[in-house]
Structures are given as C-alpha cells and as structure tokens.
Amino acid sequence: MTLDALRLEVPDILDEVAAPLSDLNERLSEARKQSHESALHLVLGLLFSLNRSAMTLLERQRALQSLSEEYRHYADFYRQGGTPPMLFVRFCGEMAVGFKRLLLQILQGRQPSRPHLAWCLYMAQHFLAQSLLRHYQLYQEPPASLWRDSHLLYWIGERQDCLDEPVAAAFHPLPASTLRGLYQQMLLLALSNPFHLAEGESPLLFSALAPLAKLGRLLSWDDEEDDAEGPIVDLSESQACLAFEQPVEGDPTYLRRFELGALLVALHEPAPLQTDEERELLQRVRHHWMGRQQRRHERSDQVGDCSLVVGLPAIHAQLLEHRPGHCAAQMLDTSPGGARLLCHADQGRLLPVGQLVLLLSNSGTPTLALLRWRHQNAEGLHLGLRYLKGLPRPVWLRRSPSTQTHPGVLQSTPVAGGGWNHGLWLPNGQFSAGENLWLQLVSVNNQAALPLPPANLETASVSRHPLKLA
Numbered sequence: 001m002t003l004d005a006l007r008l009e010v011p012d013i014l015d016e017v018a019a020p021l022s023d024l025n026e027r028l029s030e031a032r033k034q035s036h037e038s039a040l041h042l043v044l045g046l047l048f049s050l051n052r053s054a055m056t057l058l059e060r061q062r063a064l065q066s067l068s069e070e071y072r073h074y075a076d077f078y079r080q081g082g083t084p085p086m087l088f089v090r091f092c093g094e095m096a097v098g099f100k101r102l103l104l105q106i107l108q109g110r111q112p113s114r115p116h117l118a119w120c121l122y123m124a125q126h127f128l129a130q131s132l133l134r135h136y137q138l139y140q141e142p143p144a145s146l147w148r149d150s151h152l153l154y155w156i157g158e159r160q161d162c163l164d165e166p167v168a169a170a171f172h173p174l175p176a177s178t179l180r181g182l183y184q185q186m187l188l189l190a191l192s193n194p195f196h197l198a199e200g201e202s203p204l205l206f207s208a209l210a211p212l213a214k215l216g217r218l219l220s221w222d223d224e225e226d227d228a229e230g231p232i233v234d235l236s237e238s239q240a241c242l243a244f245e246q247p248v249e250g251d252p253t254y255l256r257r258f259e260l261g262a263l264l265v266a267l268h269e270p271a272p273l274q275t276d277e278e279r280e281l282l283q284r285v286r287h288h289w290m291g292r293q294q295r296r297h298e299r300s301d302q303v304g305d306c307s308l309v310v311g312l313p314a315i316h317a318q319l320l321e322h323r324p325g326h327c328a329a330q331m332l333d334t335s336p337g338g339a340r341l342l343c344h345a346d347q348g349r350l351l352p353v354g355q356l357v358l359l360l361s362n363s364g365t366p367t368l369a370l371l372r373w374r375h376q377n378a379e380g381l382h383l384g385l386r387y388l389k390g391l392p393r394p395v396w397l398r399r400s401p402s403t404q405t406h407p408g409v410l411q412s413t414p415v416a417g418g419g420w421n422h423g424l425w426l427p428n429g430q431f432s433a434g435e436n437l438w439l440q441l442v443s444v445n446n447q448a449a450l451p452l453p454p455a456n457l458e459t460a461s462v463s464r465h466p467l468k469l470a
Contacts, residue, residue: 003155003235003254005107008100009145014052021055021063028070036077040087043070047094057105064098068123071095072171075130079172081200089134096127100149103156118157118165122179125153129175129186129206136194136202144238151235154183154218155254174207181214187258188213190240191231192285201281208278211271215263217353217373221255222457225386229290229337231258244291260289261340261384262375269377302334306341309358309366310350312427312462316407318358318366319394320442326360327351329383338369341383348374348381354459356409356425358392359385368392368411370459389413395424397431398438401447406430410441411464422467428458433465 024046031042050063071091078084103120106112128150135142157163163180176182188209194202218233231241235254242248248255267282307326309315314324327350329343339359343351351357351371359367369385376382390413396405409425424439431437433454438447448469455463 003152005104005152005156007152008104008149010097010101010104011052013054015049015054021059024063025066028066031070032073036074037085037087040074040085040091043067043074044087044091044094047091047098051094051097051101057102057109060098060102060105064095064102064123067095067098071127075172078203081203083137083199084134086138089131089138092127092130092134096124096131096149099124099127103153107156114160114162115165117160118162118179119167121153121157121160121162122165122167122169122182125150125179125182125186126169126171126175128153129182130171132186133173133189133202133206136189136197137200139195147240148238150183150186151233151237154179155235157183172207173203174210176210176213178214181210184216184218184258185209185213187231187233187240188216188289191289193288197285204277205281205285208274208282211273212263212266212282215266215375217259217262218256219259219372220458221252221257223252224457225257230260231289231291232256233258259373259384261373262382265375265382266377302331302339304331304362305329306331306359306361308341308343308351309360310355312356312409312425313407315356315358315368315392315409316394318360319392319409331361332382336387338372338384338386341385342380343383345376345381348376351381351383352460354461356462357385366392368409390421390423394442396440396442397426398440398447399435401438405440408439410467420469422469423456423464424452424467425462425464428461428463 027046028043031039031046033039034042047067050060055063074088074091078088099120103124106117106120128146132142132146132150154163157179164178166177167179168177169175176185185206189202189206192205194205197205232248233241233256234250235256236250241258264286267286271279305328307328309318309324310327317324327343327347329341332340332342334340351374353371353374355371357369357371359369368388368390370388371383372386373384374381388411390411393410393412395408395410397408398405411423411425413421415421431452433452435452436449437452438449440447450467453465453467456466457464
C-alpha cells in the first residue's frame with residue numbers, strides 16, 4: 001500500500017450543478033439570529049450541501065473562509081469550559097471535509113505555491129484536530145478515518161516541504177502555528193491518556209501543548225535502533241501511535257519514531273505565558289508520552305567535560321589522528337543508548353539534527369553518535385545523542401582505482417555467532433546507490449570493488465549504507 005492524496009476520505013459529489021454562493025453570507029447572518037442549536041443545525045446543513053456540490057477552486061476557498069469565521073463564532077460558546085454537542089463535532093468534521101476537497105483541487109491544479117498549499121493542509125489538519133479534541137472532550141473514541149487522514153496530511157506536507165511553513169490562524173483552543181506542530185499537538189494529546197482527564201481539561205491541555213509541540217520530531221525509521229525511546233508512528237495505520245506492546249511490522253517507509261527530547265527539556269524552562277493550571281497539567285500527563293516503560297536504558301547523571309568532533313570529514317581526520325578542531329561540551333547525563341550534552345549556543349550552526357559526531361571523553365574510547373534532537377535555552381544548546389554501536393574506522397573511496405579519494409567512516413559491529421555487520425557512512429549526495437566504488441581501509445594496500453547499496457538510514461547530513469565485506 002502506498003500513501004496518496006486520493007486516499008483522503010471525502011464524500012462523492014452529488015450535485016454537479018455549482019451551488020449558488022451569492023447569498024451565502026446573508027444566509028449565514030440569518031442563521032446567527034436563531035437559537036444556538038438551531039443556528040448550528042442550519043450552518044451544518046449548508047456546509048454539508050456545499051461539500052457535495054461541484055465548485056471551482058476559488059468558489060470553494062471563499063465559501064470555506066466564510067464558514068471558518070462562522071466556526072469561530074460558534075466555538076466561542078465553549079470557551080468557558082462548556083461541553084459541545086455532537087452537532088458541533090460533526091460541524092468540525094464537515095469543515096475538515098471541505099478543506100480536504102479543496103486540497104485535492106489544489107493538488108490537481110498547476111504547481112500550487114507552497115504557502116497556499118501549506119495553508120490548505122494546515123486548515124484541513126486543524127479541523128481534524130478539533131474533531132479529535134471534541135471527541136475526547138465528550139469521552140468518545142475518535143473515528144479511525146480521522147487518524148488515517150491526519151497521517152496522510154502530514155505525509156503530503158513532508159513530501160511538499162510544507163511542514164514548517166508558518167500559518168496565521170486565530171482559533172481557540174490555541175493550535176500550533178505550523179503543520180508539523182499541529183500534527184504533533186494531536187499526537188501528544190492522544191498520548192496523554194485523554195479519557196482520564198477531568199471535564200474541561202482536554203481543551204486546556206491542547207492549548208498548553210501549542211507552543212511546545214513543534215519541538216518534537218518524527219524521525220525516519222532505522223531497523224538497528226531497537227534500543228531507542230519514544231513512541232512509534234505508522235503513517236499507514238488508523239491509530240495515533242503503535243501501542244507499547246504492538247509489534248512493529250509496517251513498511252519502514254511509513255514508520256517514524258517520535259523524538260521528544262527537546263520538548264522534555266523545554267517543559268522545565270520558564271514560560272511566562274503558561275498558567276499554573278497548564279503547567280500542572282503538562283507535568284501530570286508527560287509520563288504517558290513515553291509509554292509505560294519510560295526508558296529502555298536507565299539514565300544516570302554524569303556531569304563532566306567532553307568534546308565533539310563534528311561532521312564526517314572531521315571524524316575521518318580524527319580517526320587518522322590528524323587532530324581536527326573540537327567542539328567543547330558538558331555531559332549532563334548518559335545511558336547505554338545515548339547521552340545529553342550542553343554546549344555553547346554559538347555551536348548551533350555546526351550541529352543540525354542528523355549530524356554525525358564523534359564523542360570524546362576522559363573516560364572511555366571515542367564513540368560514534370548521531371545528533372537526534374537539539375534545544376536552545378538560557379543555559380546554552382542542549383543536544384541529544386544516539387550512540388552508534390561498533391568500531392568506527394576511516395576508509396577511502398574512489399570511483400576508479402586511481403582517481404580522487406573521498407573520506408568515509410566504516411562502522412563495524414560484531415554479531416552473535418561470529419561475523420560482523422558493516423555500515424558505511426557517507427556525506428549525503430556524494431555518491432548514488434548502485435554506483436561502483438573502490439573502498440580502501442587505511443593501512444591496507446588492497447582496494448575492494450563494490451556497488452554502493454541503497455542507504456538504510458539517511459539524515460539531512462549523512463547516509464549509512466549496509467555492506468557485506470569478506
């Protein structure tokens with residue numbers, strides 16, 4: 001199965017004749033004069049009809065913008081903690097349907113602008129988020145289609161590079177301001193054991209998560225990362241995250257690990273705009289985000305100086321004992337799976353998420369690691385490292401036996417029963433999968449010819465290719 005925009009759940013067009021829109025605003029104004037429930041019923045009926053009528057892209061967009069204003073008006077009735085009726089939940093769902101249909105029209109057009117596409121993705125996700133929130137507020141299980149569509153909207157945003165495009169949307173309860181943040185706001189709400197929240201706490205928690213949710217990251221799946229912490233999201237499933245006991249059997253293309261390190265650090269920082277109620281609620285639900293087993297490895301405080309060799313070329317030089325420049329850091333805590341460091345904020349440009357580093361400490365051998373998350377505050381730049389188990393060795397690569405050399409790092413890990421697993425780390429974009437290369441270990445005269453296999457782990461900076469060496 002592949003994820004495709006056409007899998008978005010939208011109803012069939014029942015009326016091929018375009019709906020008249022000239023009196024739409026007048027009809028919406030007339031509805032407001034009715035009682036709240038009657039008005040909501042009239043607006044929902046109008047929206048239901050429009051979503052099943054043929055309309056041009058511009059007509060649908062203008063109609064949905066008018067109905068978004070109506071949504072704000074009716075949502076104000078529940079700002080003081082009132083429980084919305086199912087009629088309002090259906091209104092949220094129909095608003096999501098409208099924006100999903102608009103999205104399909106945009107995608108079928110000619111090269112939509114990224115801000116326009118990001119806005120439509122965001123609006124569709126926002127009304128799915130509202131539907132999710134209101135189901136939880138009524139202590140009802142959300143429909144499976146809600147998560148299928150939410151995952152798909154995230155997937156489209158990922159493919160269209162729209163996840164971090166800011167969107168100004170004055171809604172309440174407060175949503176995050178990007179598609180990434182809004183989607184992760186939904187995931188965190190679902191992970192917070194929402195059916196055990198007291199009445200009125202779901203909207204409060206949703207608002208409290210808004211400024212924090214964007215700090216999380218959904219990282220690409222890595223089969224060898226079996227000791228990592230964090231919820232697992234399968235974008236092809238009809239649930240928020242895989243249950244803790246659920247086996248991971250999905251296509252790795254659609255698997256993501258929800259990295260919460262930066263978010264968990266930010267929870268302890270001063271937040272002047274956060275109320276005491278929000279702060280208490282966040283502290284109460286945070287332990288649910290990692291599942292019942294908080295960490296696979298026990299973390300231990302280990303404060304001490306260390307340094308980082310940053311980037312593959314510098315690591316290659318360090319392994320050759322050429323002494324490249326180091327980045328000074330302080331270790332705050334460690335576990336067998338990784339560590340948390342603190343370094344100067346000025347180092348941020350050298351340390352994007354996904355960077356390959358070599359950790360040098362006074363006690364122990366150099367450790368190859370990937371930067372999993374980062375978060376900057378008044379203390380400096382916090383870094384979360386994932387250790388890459390195995391022996392790192394410098395290698396040279398050539399496109400033919402006598403051409404220019406390129407540095408690489410070979411990560412070799414022993415396997416039970418004898419033998420080794422090898423992973424070749426290369427800078428992104430330097431070589432293509434299937435390209436024939438010549439590999440030479442340092443201090444070895446012979447070169448081995450091999451076709452470069454597809455990467456089994458790729459970040460914004462480096463890629464790892466599995467090798468079979470004699």
